[in-house]
Amino acid sequence: xxxxxxxxxxxxxxxxxxxxxxxxxxxxxxxxxxxxxxxxxxxxxxxxxxxxxxxxxxxxxxxxxxxxxxxxxxxxxxxxxxxxxxxxxxxxxxxxxxxxxxxxxxxxxxxxxxxxxxxxxxxxxxxxxxxxxxxxxxxxxxxxxxxxxxxxxx
Numbered sequence: 001x002x003x004x005x006x007x008x009x010x011x012x013x014x015x016x017x018x019x020x021x022x023x024x025x026x027x028x029x030x031x032x033x034x035x036x037x038x039x040x041x042x043x044x045x046x047x048x049x050x051x052x053x054x055x056x057x058x059x060x061x062x063x064x065x066x067x068x069x070x071x072x073x074x075x076x077x078x079x080x081x082x083x084x085x086x087x088x089x090x091x092x093x094x095x096x097x098x099x100x101x102x103x104x105x106x107x108x109x110x111x112x113x114x115x116x117x118x119x120x121x122x123x124x125x126x127x128x129x130x131x132x133x134x135x136x137x138x139x140x141x142x143x144x145x146x147x148x149x150x151x152x153x154x
Contacts (some may be wrong), residue, residue: 016149019078021085022051023098023106024069026062031093031106034059035085037148038128039071047135049115051102052128058088060129064122069133070105073113079153081108082146102137114144 023033038052051071053063056110074082085092097109103116115134124130147154 010150013150016147016154018112019074019082019146019148019153021072021081022053022063022069022107023072023108024059024063024066025104025106027065031098032059032062033072033085033092033106034063035082036145039073042132047138048132049117049135050118050130050132052125052130054128055124056127063131064129066119068103068105068116068118068136069115069131070101070103070107070122071115071133072109072111073115074108074146075110075112075141076109076146077143078108078110078146081110082153110143111141112145113140114138 012067017037020036020039021033022036023031026032034057036051036053038071038114042048042050049071084096098106101107101116107114115135118136119131120134121132122129
C-alpha cells in the first residue's frame with residue numbers, strides 16, 4: 001500500500017503547531033524569509049533549535065549558504081505576515097515592519113518571540129532540509145502565538 005501525499009498532509013495537519021517566519025540575508029545582504037511551521041527546540045544546553053524547509057523553496061540557496069538565521073514566532077494577530085511570507089514572486093520585506101537583530105538577521109515587529117542562530121548543521125531529509133541552529137540571542141515578547149491546525153489558523 002502506497003502513501004497518498006494528500007492524505008499524509010491531512011494527517012500531519014492534525015498536530016497543531018505555531019507559525020514562524022525564518023529569515024536571513026543573502027550573499028548581497030538583502031533580507032530573505034519564508035513562512036515555516038516545522039520548528040522545534042532541540043536542546044537547552046547548548047541552546048539549539050531546528051527548522052525544516054523545502055529544497056524547492058526560493059529561499060533555499062540563501063538559507064543554506066548563510067552562516068545563520070533568525071526564527072520569528074508569529075503572534076496571534078500576524079496571519080497577514082504569515083500569508084505575505086508564503087507568497088511567491090514578490091518582495092516579502094517590502095511591506096513588512098522589521099529591524100536587524102543583534103546578529104544582523106531580520107527580526108519582524110510584533111512577534112511573540114524571536115531567536116537568532118548560528119547554523120550548526122544541515123541534514124537532507126526527503127524533499128526538505130533540516131537546519132539546526134545554535135541560539136545566540138532571543139527574546140520572548142509576551143504575545144500569544146499564531147497557531148495552525150488542519151490548514152486553519154486558530
